[in-house]
Amino acid sequence: MALQRLQIQHCRVFSSLINNQLHLRRNQSVLATPDENPRILITGGLGQLGTGLAKILREKYGKDNVIMSDILKPSKEVVEAGPYIFADILDFKCLQEMVVTYRIDWLIHFSALLSAVGEQNVPLAIRVNIEGLHNVMELAKQYRLRIFVPSTIGAFGPESPRNPTPNLTIQRPKTIYGVSKVHGELLGEYYHHKFGLDFRCLRFPGVISSDTNPGGGTTDYAVQIFHDALKTRQFQCYLKPDTRLPMMYITDALRSLCEFMALPPEALKQRTYNVTAMSFTPEEIVRSVQRHVPDLKVTYAPDSRQQIADSWPQVFDDSEARAEWNWKPQYDIDGMVDIMVDALRPKYQI
Ligand SMILES: NC(=O)C1=CN([C@@H]2O[C@H](COP(=O)(O)OP(=O)(O)OC[C@H]3O[C@@H](n4cnc5c(N)ncnc54)[C@H](O)[C@@H]3O)[C@@H](O)[C@H]2O)C=CC1
Numbered sequence: 001m002a003l004q005r006l007q008i009q010h011c012r013v014f015s016s017l018i019n020n021q022l023h024l025r026r027n028q029s030v031l032a033t034p035d036e037n038p039r040i041l042i043t044g045g046l047g048q049l050g051t052g053l054a055k056i057l058r059e060k061y062g063k064d065n066v067i068m069s070d071i072l073k074p075s076k077e078v079v080e081a082g083p084y085i086f087a088d089i090l091d092f093k094c095l096q097e098m099v100v101t102y103r104i105d106w107l108i109h110f111s112a113l114l115s116a117v118g119e120q121n122v123p124l125a126i127r128v129n130i131e132g133l134h135n136v137m138e139l140a141k142q143y144r145l146r147i148f149v150p151s152t153i154g155a156f157g158p159e160s161p162r163n164p165t166p167n168l169t170i171q172r173p174k175t176i177y178g179v180s181k182v183h184g185e186l187l188g189e190y191y192h193h194k195f196g197l198d199f200r201c202l203r204f205p206g207v208i209s210s211d212t213n214p215g216g217g218t219t220d221y222a223v224q225i226f227h228d229a230l231k232t233r234q235f236q237c238y239l240k241p242d243t244r245l246p247m248m249y250i251t252d253a254l255r256s257l258c259e260f261m262a263l264p265p266e267a268l269k270q271r272t273y274n275v276t277a278m279s280f281t282p283e284e285i286v287r288s289v290q291r292h293v294p295d296l297k298v299t300y301a302p303d304s305r306q307q308i309a310d311s312w313p314q315v316f317d318d319s320e321a322r323a324e325w326n327w328k329p330q331y332d333i334d335g336m337v338d339i340m341v342d343a344l345r346p347k348y349q350i
């Protein structure tokens with residue numbers, strides 16, 4: 001009950017209580033003992049990945065052990081599903097108060113501006129993606145949290161081998177999004193070596209989902225096509241028909257994260273892994289969608305996102321994740337298309 005009363009209120013209300021707790025706990029490990037469920041904070045929780053992840057983690061570790069945070073106004077369903085708190089990733093004190101009040105063990109850091117929107121507002125991307133990361137990294141160090149920071153295929157650039165792109169290779173991204181993600185990978189690994197921080201990072205490809213919309217990336221066409229195909233039978237693609245990019249259905253992406261986070265620290269040989277499930281071009285996904293919507297008409301009008309896509313991996317090599325912690329995706333392109341069409345068809349049926 002106490003936890004429920006704490007939902008959706010500004011963190012600072014509890015500052016005096018928290019400051020006392022802070023003094024008591026400073027320099028102590030607050031990690032859950034192995035027989036306890038971890039208490040998990042998700043930043044940027046109302047985005048494409050956060051809502052689904054909270055659901056899975058709450059089923060596994062208990063509703064009140066997973067705290068969602070974001071700067072967006074939550075829906076009624078979100079509020080009813082478990083604790084939700086307003087938290088700007090740039091407000092260190094607010095984050096600190098949440099970590100202390102809820103005795104957080106794991107921090108899943110999803111707040112970010114994605115590749116296409118990041119290019120539209122570089123100063124904001126630097127603040128959210130880089131300064132925000134500094135805040136959570138420092139908190140994880142101070143309170144000995146296990147921290148997950150996602151990276152992306154966008155952390156590679158045109159100088160990287162693109163087909164396939166191995167786990168360890170040259171990384172010279174040409175977007176602020178990619179630069180911020182390489183910074184995150186390197187800073188996390190540095191904190192791990194220097195301070196023993198339990199930093200974990202998966203590089204995801206484009207994630208495809210039906211429940212939540214993507215937040216402004218280069219791979220978003222592979223979600224939009226389903227809505228347009230079912231709604232209007234017409235789709236205009238902003239990438240050329242032969243632009244190959246790695247992709248993953250959200251169920252696989254979230255499962256990889258949950259499996260990776262549950263591993264004991266000694267099971268990890270590395271801190272950053274590529275994960276993927278499939279690679280396809282716009283014309284290949286069009287053909288797969290046309291199995292369900294045969295009269296779908298597609299036109300191509302490449303825009304600035306083409307240049308970003310042309311600098312990214314075409315095929316992602318995740319053999320190290322497969323070999324070292326048994327990562328294995330379940331969805332290929334047709335399997336993903338079938339489940340997306342099944343999930344979205346009712347929404348567009350008259
Ligand atoms: N969706 C994808 O295809 C991929 C995502 N990722 C990474 O996974 C993470 C989550 O991605 P998505 O859920 O797709 O992103 P999203 O754009 O859907 O969600 C990001 C969330 O961050 C929040 N946010 C923005 N500014 C904030 C601030 N100042 N303070 C707190 N929260 C703020 C937004 O309100 C939004 O809900 C990101 O770090 C992204 O880079 C990596 C590879 C692929």
Ligand SMILES: CC(=O)[C@H](N)C(=O)O
Nearest residue numbers: 114115152217218219
């Ligand atoms: C692959 C990603 O990181 C994201 N979907 C984007 O396109 O920016």
